[in-house]
Amino acid sequence: NILQELTGNGKGVKGDEKKFEISKEGNLYYLNDKIRKISTYDAQNQHENSPIISGKLVSSKTTTFSDPSSVDAHAYAERTYDFYKKTFNRDSYDAKSSPIKSYIHVGEKWNNAAWDGEKMLYGDGDGKTFISLAGALDVIAHELTHAVTQFTANLQYRDEPGALNESMSDIMGVMIDDNDWLIGEDVYTPNKPGDALRSMSNPKKYNQPDHYDDRYTGYQDNGGVHINSGINNKAAYLIAAGGKQSSVTVDGIGRVKTRAIYYRALTEYLTATSQFIDMRDAAIQSAKDLYGANSKEVKAVKQAYDAVGVV
Numbered sequence: 009n010i011l012q013e014l015t016g017n018g019k020g021v022k023g024d025e026k027k028f029e030i031s032k033e034g035n036l037y038y039l040n041d042k043i044r045k046i047s048t049y050d051a052q053n054q055h056e057n058s059p060i061i062s063g064k065l066v067s068s069k070t071t072t073f074s075d076p077s078s079v080d081a082h083a084y085a086e087r088t089y090d091f092y093k094k095t096f097n098r099d100s101y102d103a104k105s106s107p108i109k110s111y112i113h114v115g116e117k118w119n120n121a122a123w124d125g126e127k128m129l130y131g132d133g134d135g136k137t138f139i140s141l142a143g144a145l146d147v148i149a150h151e152l153t154h155a156v157t158q159f160t161a162n163l164q165y166r167d168e169p170g171a172l173n174e175s176m177s178d179i180m181g182v183m184i185d186d187n188d189w190l191i192g193e194d195v196y197t198p199n200k201p202g203d204a205l206r207s208m209s210n211p212k213k214y215n216q217p218d219h220y221d222d223r224y225t226g227y228q229d230n231g232g233v234h235i236n237s238g239i240n241n242k243a244a245y246l247i248a249a250g251g252k253q254s255s256v257t258v259d260g261i262g263r264v265k266t267r268a269i270y271y272r273a274l275t276e277y278l279t280a281t282s283q284f285i286d287m288r289d290a291a292i293q294s295a296k297d298l299y300g301a302n303s304k305e306v307k308a309v310k311q312a313y314d315a316v317g318v319v
């Protein structure tokens with residue numbers, strides 16, 4: 009690459025040392041990765057609903073950056089970018105190498121993270137429910153996957169399509185932060201070790217259904233997008249890890265093949281109004297495309313959706 013690489017460093021939200029790509033303009037250094045086109049801004053506690061969230065590109069007098077939220081937001085965006093490029097040959101969220109912008113210190117003690125249609129937003133948390141949400145790789149991967157979904161299937165953010173939108177973000181979140189089936193564990197309830205925002209292996213542990221017959225049909229949470237995502241999350245877990253549910257046994261095929269199936273379903277088959285049954289069909293078709301019509305991978309997909317009652 010013609011650009012001269014420049015490495016920055018700093019401690020993340022959990023106190024761990026990280027390295028990342030920066031740039032120098034004049035006598036200041038900036039969280040601006042010109043190779044991946046990733047830049048990180050400080051929203052300086054502007055309210056998350058303010059029409060235009062402006063921000064100050066994070067800078068430092070030296071190559072060491074002292075704001076842990078900025079360190080993690082920048083480094084984890086790079087990790088997520090690299091995963092999509094290496095694993096699926098996708099260049100940024102729109103596959104057209106569009107710039108990735110992250111804003112930290114959004115709102116006041118905001119227990120939230122979001123993709124707002126054009127940039128990523130991270131709250132600092134209130135210190136009880138969350139610490140800075142930029143501090144978790146699976147959170148950042150979840151948010152950037154909302155952007156990927158927007159530029160591919162563009163699943164509507166309500167009811168069943170919305171639950172699938174949420175599930176795709178959780179699936180890629182655990183595939184990128186790939187040492188567990190938990191979501192948000194690194195930044196959730198600092199005073200309660202060992203818990204998480206969601207579990208894909210056991211959705212019910214955090215009050216999500218793991219079977220279609222138990223789906224939420226009310227109006228809260230845009231028709232339960234963070235509730236019913238548990239059903240598809242469990243299916244994805246079963247496809248990868250195997251297991252038994254509602255007297256159906258699934259022979260797992262591993263994380264690598266599972267993420268390939270879901271990425272293909274998201275980018276080739278799902279649409280804005282896909283329902284859970286369409287997710288089943290899209291996953292089966294994707295497994296057929298990738299591994300053959302009578303493959304054990306196709307069998308695992310069918311078994312998993314049988315197990316979660318999407319038939």
Ligand SMILES: CCC(=O)Oc1c(C)cccc1C(=O)O
Binds near residue numbers: 119123147174191
């Ligand atoms: C795993 C990241 C996540 O779920 O972020 C959200 C939070 C913490 C609150 C509300 C919505 C979201 C989201 O991105 O869906």
Ligand SMILES: [Ca+2]
Binds near residue numbers: 146189
């Ligand atoms: Ca995790």
Ligand SMILES: [Zn+2]
Binds near residue numbers: 150154174177
């Ligand atoms: Zn989400």
